[in-house]
Amino acid sequence: MIAFLRNRTGGLSVPIALGFLTLVVLAAVFGPALGLLDPYQIDAANLLSSPTAQHWLGTDELGRDLLSRAVYGARVSLTVAAAAVLLAGLLGVTVGVGVAFLGRRAEAAAIRVVDVFVSLPEIFVALVVLAFIGGNLPTLVATIGILYAPQFARVTWGVARGIRAREHVLAASSLGAGNGWIIWHEVLPNMRSIIAVQASFTFSFAMLLEAGLSFLGLGVRPPVPSWGQMVGSLKDYLFTNPWPVLVPALALFFTVLAVNVLGDWLQDVLNPELQQ
Amino acid sequence: MLPFLVRRLLSAIVTLALATGVVFIAIHLLPGDPVAIMLGDQAGSDPVAVARVRAQLGLDLPLGTQFTHWAGALAHGDLGVSLRTGEPVVDELMRRIPRSLELIGAGLLVAVLFGVPLGVIAARARGRLAGLAASVLAVAGFSAPVFVLGILLVLVFSLGLGWLPSSGFVPFADDPVQHCLSLVLPALTIGLNFMGVIARMTRASLADVMGRDYVKLARAKGLPRGKAIFRHALPNALVPVIAIVGIRAGNLLGGTVIIEALFDWPGLSSLLVSAAFSRDYPVIQGALLAIFAIFILISLVIDLAQGLVDPRIRRPSA
Numbered sequence: 001m002i003a004f005l006r007n008r009t010g011g012l013s014v015p016i017a018l019g020f021l022t023l024v025v026l027a028a029v030f031g032p033a034l035g036l037l038d039p040y041q042i043d044a045a046n047l048l049s050s051p052t053a054q055h056w057l058g059t060d061e062l063g064r065d066l067l068s069r070a071v072y073g074a075r076v077s078l079t080v081a082a083a084a085v086l087l088a089g090l091l092g093v094t095v096g097v098g099v100a101f102l103g104r105r106a107e108a109a110a111i112r113v114v115d116v117f118v119s120l121p122e123i124f125v126a127l128v129v130l131a132f133i134g135g136n137l138p139t140l141v142a143t144i145g146i147l148y149a150p151q152f153a154r155v156t157w158g159v160a161r162g163i164r165a166r167e168h169v170l171a172a173s174s175l176g177a178g179n180g181w182i183i184w185h186e187v188l189p190n191m192r193s194i195i196a197v198q199a200s201f202t203f204s205f206a207m208l209l210e211a212g213l214s215f216l217g218l219g220v221r222p223p224v225p226s227w228g229q230m231v232g233s234l235k236d237y238l239f240t241n242p243w244p245v246l247v248p249a250l251a252l253f254f255t256v257l258a259v260n261v262l263g264d265w266l267q268d269v270l271n272p273e274l275q276q
Numbered sequence: 277m278l279p280f281l282v283r284r285l286l287s288a289i290v291t292l293a294l295a296t297g298v299v300f301i302a303i304h305l306l307p308g309d310p311v312a313i314m315l316g317d318q319a320g321s322d323p324v325a326v327a328r329v330r331a332q333l334g335l336d337l338p339l340g341t342q343f344t345h346w347a348g349a350l351a352h353g354d355l356g357v358s359l360r361t362g363e364p365v366v367d368e369l370m371r372r373i374p375r376s377l378e379l380i381g382a383g384l385l386v387a388v389l390f391g392v393p394l395g396v397i398a399a400r401a402r403g404r405l406a407g408l409a410a411s412v413l414a415v416a417g418f419s420a421p422v423f424v425l426g427i428l429l430v431l432v433f434s435l436g437l438g439w440l441p442s443s444g445f446v447p448f449a450d451d452p453v454q455h456c457l458s459l460v461l462p463a464l465t466i467g468l469n470f471m472g473v474i475a476r477m478t479r480a481s482l483a484d485v486m487g488r489d490y491v492k493l494a495r496a497k498g499l500p501r502g503k504a505i506f507r508h509a510l511p512n513a514l515v516p517v518i519a520i521v522g523i524r525a526g527n528l529l530g531g532t533v534i535i536e537a538l539f540d541w542p543g544l545s546s547l548l549v550s551a552a553f554s555r556d557y558p559v560i561q562g563a564l565l566a567i568f569a570i571f572i573l574i575s576l577v578i579d580l581a582q583g584l585v586d587p588r589i590r591r592p593s594a
Contacts, residue, residue, distance in 0.1 A: 013412075116294055121526035123533050124548065124567055125299075128560060131552035132306040208421050212534050215423050216549060231423055235538065238442070242431050249424040257419040264415075 014265045017258035024255055028074040036068035040223050050243045057247050060230065061237055066247045069225045073248060076219075076226040077255075080140050081206040085199050087145025088206075092152020093195060097187055099153065100160035101179050111157060117150040122205075123212055130218040140219060144209050148202050155198050159191045193270035200263035204256050211252055227252040284579050288572045295568045296561075300343050303560055310359055310555035311335065333359065335557075346561070355565070356558035360551075365562035368547065373566055375445070376543035379466065379532055380570070382459055384521070386467020387474050392517070394471065395478020399486070400505065410475070418472025422534045426465040433461060443540040462539040466531050473527070477520040481513040488512075515586050522578030529571055544570075 027034070042062045046052070049059045057067040099110045126143050133139050160183075163169060169186050177185075211228030213219045220226050222233075230248035238245055311329045315322075330336045334345065349356065355365035394410045401407030417425070434442035440461050446454040485491060486509050494504045521528075536546040544563050551559035 113294075116291055120295060120568070121530040121571065123530040124545075124564060125302075127533065127549060128299075128303060128552045128564070129306065131549075132303070132555065204419070211421050212423070212530075215534060216537055228421075228423075231427070235423070235427060238427065238430060239435060242435060245427060249421075249427055253420050253424045256421065257416060260415060260419045 013261050017261035017265075020254060021258045021262065024074055024251075024258075025078065027071050028078050031068075031071040031075060034071070036071060037065040039064060039068040039072045039225060041065065048237055048241045048244050050241065058241075058244050060234060060244055066230075066244055069230060070227070070247055070251050073225040073227045073230055074251070074255075076137070076224065077207055077210060077228070077252070080137065080144065080210045080226075081203050083141040084144035084148065084206040084210075085202050087141060088148035088152055088202055089195060089199055091146065091149035093156050093188075093191075095149065096153035096156030097160045097183055099157050100164055100187075101183070111154075114150045114153050114157070118154050122147040122209060126209060126213055127216065127218055130213055135213070135219045135221060137220060140210060140213070144206050147209075148206060151202065152195075152198055155194060156191060159194050160187050163187050163190050197263065197267050197270060200259065200266050204259040204263065207252070207256055207259070280583055281580065284576055288576050292565075292568055292572050296565055297343070299564050299568075300346065300561060301339065303557060304339055304342070310557055350565075355562040358551075358559045359556045360554055360559070365558050368559065369544070369562055369566050372542060372544050372547055373570070375541065376532060376536075376545065377570065378459065379462055379535065379541060379543060380528060380574075382463035383466030383470060383528065383531075386463055387470035390467065391471040391474030392478050392514075394475040395517075396482060396505065396510070398475060398479040399482040400501075411479070414472045414475035414479070416472070417468050418476070420469065422465055422469050422531045423538055425469055426461070426535060426538045429461050429464055429468075443538070445540060445542050458539075462535045462541055465535055465538075466528065469531060470524070470528055473520060473524050474517060477517045478513065481516045482509060485509045485513040515582060518578060518582050518585065522575045522582075525571055525574040525578070528574075529567060 042064060043059060046054070046059045048061055051058050057065075057070065060066055060069065095110075095114070099107055099114070102110060122144075126147055129143050130139060163186060164182070166186075169182060172182060172186065210219060210226065211231070214226045214228030215232035217229070217232060219229050222229065227248040231245055231252070234245035234248070311326050311333070315325060315329065327336070334342060337345075346356070353366060355369070357364050358368065391414075394414055398407050398410035398414065401410070420428075430442045433440045441454075441458050442461070444458055446458055448455040482505070486505070488509075491504055491509050494508050495501065499507075532541075532543060533545040533549065535541065536543050537549065540546075544567055548560065548563040548567065551563060
């Protein structure tokens, strides 16, 4: 297993990333069952503390336990990212594959619109939308999911077009197979690996976008923790005690790093011909 | 070259117009009334007062009419006045655009200065420790959320070494030295984050070019490896690197949102954030327009740079 995971450039980085990510996901899923301290319990005697016997990872500016807040924060960060990727994938693949089966003119026009949205920096649109509507889980997921859908559309459109032009698909088409049949039996099964790779990259983008928005105070509302929001409020106490802000900051950093390492590996394994 | 330039410029204008139209419609369709926020809790709950102010600001007109008015004024260089301060939006933008450009320019400089050498090391020392270290550094820079990177830099250079201010902005005219010092950490943060993108592209592209016949020939006729890389391979390998700067210009600009908040840098992004919180429509529209314009300007410059470096790109078919 380890030997299989070892890739050409990364050495042991893939198994380490996989192990770390598994740990984070398990902590997030079973968080409430771990017997952690209450993440909302204020402890006025221990503000902004470094690790102690009682608070293993220290406390925040209200004396709340950072270990349990980091675990509960993981739930928010991972849920938003996963749900946003799912939404972006569903929307993007539908549009991307659909566009490939439009007529020529419509295809060119549609892809031009998609291109405009792919190139726009997502965070500017997202922050305006969230400042207006207010941050909560569904709004975050919808906003991030919609903003990353065009990238899925762009990628799947290219692949779908290629598959549609293959000889056996043309043959099926001339034998009377409808577009629906071709999409279901030929196009979608052949782009599973492309979708998987795109999903892994989008997952890390979505995590970073959610963290950035929450950092600005536009994500889930306090006291519910998310990693980005914890960094945003703890950064003001950097000069009092630099330890607490490092907990959510490094949790976020290592998780995104692990996702990117796995994404690269997935890319190498599934689409070796697509070396950039 | 000229038709290429005209074609790119036209397509840039179309993109900008499309983006502006979408933004205008979207922010007016989103819930939330700026007038109620402007007037505060008490007056904001009085429907007569709200209606009067709405009429004064032209917010009661149909959306299409509002857009025509706005676009018409824009053609005369007028972006309206801020609902909050009453100050012309254009004045505020003119103050902030240079600050944002300065931040992006300095960040890009850092990214290239660190990213290209890192990419060369990663490609040359493939499979050895130096190559692995360079690759890891590149992925780390690219995976680190900008605020994490920024906080780590503040910890080291402000809190630890005390060399640089942790945040704040000093106008260049007031104190040039302090101005440059306050620019260092924000620019390093943007640059080190973007460095990963440039290093990865340099490595991949250089590895590809090193396998081409003309580099093999240069090596075969006895040119040392270093010379083959720097004289023959690297200049050609940099074409996709220039391209990736254009493709990822969005990341570069998007990063400034966090950086400006973290370092109290009063640029366009922080203007947009504060305007969005108070639903200051004219300022939001103006700031987004300026940000999109900068974004399109970067892509345009990149395209032109590529066209200059690589004549094949200038042809319409390419």
